[in-house]
Amino acid sequence: xxxxxAEIIRHLEDEEHQQELFQKADAIRHxxxxxxxxxxxxxxxxxxxxxQCLYCGIRCGNTKLLxxxxxxxxxxxxxxxxxxxxxxxxxMQSGEDTYYTQVRLCRVIEAIxxxxxxxxxxxxxxxxxxxxxxxxxxxxxxLMRIETTDKKLYHKLNPKMSWQHRxxxxxxxxxxxxxxxxxxxxxxPEQSIESIADDLxxxxxxxxxxxxxxPFIPHPDTPLAHQQGGKLDLxxxxxxxxxxxxxxxxxxxxxxxxxxxxxxxxxxxxAGANVVMxxxxxxxxxxxxxxxPGKICINxxxxxxxxCLSVKIKMLGRTIGTGYGGHHKIAKFPE
Ligand code: SAH
Numbered sequence: 001x002x003x004x005x006a007e008i009i010r011h012l013e014d015e016e017h018q019q020e021l022f023q024k025a026d027a028i029r030h031x032x033x034x035x036x037x038x039x040x041x042x043x044x045x046x047x048x049x050x051x052q053c054l055y056c057g058i059r060c061g062n063t064k065l066l067x068x069x070x071x072x073x074x075x076x077x078x079x080x081x082x083x084x085x086x087x088x089x090x091x092m093q094s095g096e097d098t099y100y101t102q103v104r105l106c107r108v109i110e111a112i113x114x115x116x117x118x119x120x121x122x123x124x125x126x127x128x129x130x131x132x133x134x135x136x137x138x139x140x141x142x143l144m145r146i147e148t149t150d151k152k153l154y155h156k157l158n159p160k161m162s163w164q165h166r167x168x169x170x171x172x173x174x175x176x177x178x179x180x181x182x183x184x185x186x187x188x189p190e191q192s193i194e195s196i197a198d199d200l201x202x203x204x205x206x207x208x209x210x211x212x213x214x215p216f217i218p219h220p221d222t223p224l225a226h227q228q229g230g231k232l233d234l235x236x237x238x239x240x241x242x243x244x245x246x247x248x249x250x251x252x253x254x255x256x257x258x259x260x261x262x263x264x265x266x267x268x269x270x271a272g273a274n275v276v277m278x279x280x281x282x283x284x285x286x287x288x289x290x291x292x293p294g295k296i297c298i299n300x301x302x303x304x305x306x307x308c309l310s311v312k313i314k315m316l317g318r319t320i321g322t323g324y325g326g327h328h329k330i331a332k333f334p335e
Contacts, residue, residue: 001028001244008197011241018237025272027239032247033274035318038325039309040089040120041082041250041280041302045070049095051124051145054157055188057219057290058095061102064221068288069099075109082280083115085306088324091143091277093122102130106137113138118324125161125169135176140326142173143181145212148188149202150195150222157188170206179327181210181250186238187230188216196238204245209327210275211249213239215255217292233258236271243272248328250275259294266312275325276313278305 011021046069047058058065070078079090090112112119121134122143146166148154152198172215174180184199203211215230243251252275253268261267265276279286279304287298297305313320
């Protein structure tokens with residue numbers, strides 16, 4: 001669907017009629033991608049990061065955090081268990097940890113592909129040659145949020161990083177035929193409604209195959225500790241508008257939404273989302289991968305998370321996706 005920037009802004013600001021927006025996004029979700037909810041097993045394999053993103057709890061400047069890294073065998077074993085639990089996709093996420101060189105990661109990807117799962121990487125900015133090698137090793141998808149398209153804000157929040165470089169990484173991933181996921185945080189300090197509208201139009205233009213939209217949640221051990229943080233309702237309206245703009249893409253009900261409200265992911269699934277990414281990281285690592293505080297399910301096992309979500313999805317009258325759940329492209333949208 002085409003929406004002008006002015007129309008997007010109007011919807012983003014319209015708290016009063018948000019239920020109508022959510023219902024419309026839900027109907028479009030049903031029409032274009034059906035009632036299956038695709039589950040991705042999220043492996044948080046290292047919280048070691050060279051970056052200084054002001055919002056993020058695992059930024060290298062946070063000296064209070066105990067750091068960990070799964071080694072190759074442990075990472076592969078975690079993925080194997082996720083496959084045994086029934087996950088058809090594993091998402092490997094980490095800080096920008098230079099230990100994981102091209103050679104090491106390719107070994108891991110090749111091993112995990114033997115479990116018959118789709119592999120998604122979410123490890124930040126790398127060289128073109130790395131992206132190419134990962135693809136050749138079998139990686140299917142890549143998630144990297146642009147975070148915000150307000151370049152001035154981006155550079156304030158991500159010292160030493162370049163918006164243009166991150167954008168070029170997204171273009172490179174596209175050129176290499178990854179299924180591409182990107183997205184933003186909602187409620188960053190100084191982020192305007194207008195810039196959120198720009199973000200949505202940016203994601204439509206790329207276009208992404210998957211869009212992750214979640215509220216910014218201030219972390220106490222970061223420079224943004226005392227900022228306000230994003231609101232769930234505005235995040236849901238942003239997500240619902242994404243569904244209107246790109247009707248057939250995958251949209252996750254993000255964990256950050258549930259951290260703000262115990263029903264956050266259910267609300268998202270009823271407002272345009274069709275994917276959930278339960279954590280399959282085990283034990284102490286779950287707590288240590290603390291991007292933001294109040295992260296849910298840190299004491300649960302992967303099996304418990306899967307069971308709990310299965311019940312919630314069934315209660316919504318939806319089913320768990322049985323396939324790989326890739327982007328189900330519709331050739332032409334009726335506008
Ligand atoms: N290093 C990888 C993975 C980053 S963590 C990369 O650069 O892509 C995954 C996402 O968590 C980030 O892209 C960001 O959007 C989100 N995130 C980080 N800190 C957050 C916070 N304080 N509140 C909400 N989301 C946060």
